[in-house]
Amino acid sequence: MDRALEFMGNHPFLFGILAVLAVLFFTIENKRSGKKISPNTLGMMVNSQNAQLIDIRPKKKFETGFIQGSRNIPFTELTNRLEEIRAIEAPIIIVCDMGVQAGAAVQLIGKDNVYRLDGGIGGWQAAGMPLVGAKDVQSAKKTKPSLHK
CATH class of the missing domain: 1.10.287 (Helix Hairpins)
Structure with missing residues (x-):
């Protein structure tokens, strides 16, 4: 020393x-x-402040499973839709795979009420939260009990 x-x-x-x-x-x-929020905080913000979820993953990944209520704007299209996103008055939560790319999106958007989901979709699933999407719909149809025997 x-x-x-x-x-x-x-x-x-x-x-x-x-x-x-x-x-x-x-x-x-x-x-x-950017400012991080936890999966639990995301739910509270959606319910109490009508927060908007924007998933910036590519469309193919989005279709495999997403957080209910989110819309897909791939990161590659983000710069073309900045005015649309900046016009949203409610808090915006950006979602990506692991939370890293969402940080770049938060910076690009440049508003005070834009957050990123801590850990992204991986963090969401690790917290035991569900995803909805094409695979869930197909598996629900396959496992749906038959009323006729």
């Missing part, structure tokens, strides 16, 4: 640069990733 303090005393310029870089890294990283 004494050697570290001695190093800082002998090289204040290097230590200052290191401290500034560390602060900048965490500041930029925090801003880039």
Whole structure:
């Protein structure tokens, strides 16, 4: 510990640069990733504030399973639909696979009331929350009990 303090005393310029870089890294990283909300908070925001869910995964992934009430605007189409998204008055929750790409989408949209789902669809499922989609409809038809015997 004494050697570290001695190093800082002998090289204040290097230590200052290191401290500034560390602060900048965490500041930029925090801003880039956007405000996170948990799966439980998502449900409360949808019910109490009519939050809008936008799933930015590609259409094929979206069709395999999505959070009920969400609409699909793939990340590749996001820049073309920014005005439409910015016009939404209610809070907006961006959903992706793991929550990383949603951070970039939050930054791109640039509104105060835009959030990203922490952990994305993976975090949603890990919390035991259900997905709806084409596979669920097909499996429900297959397992539906027959009324006629």
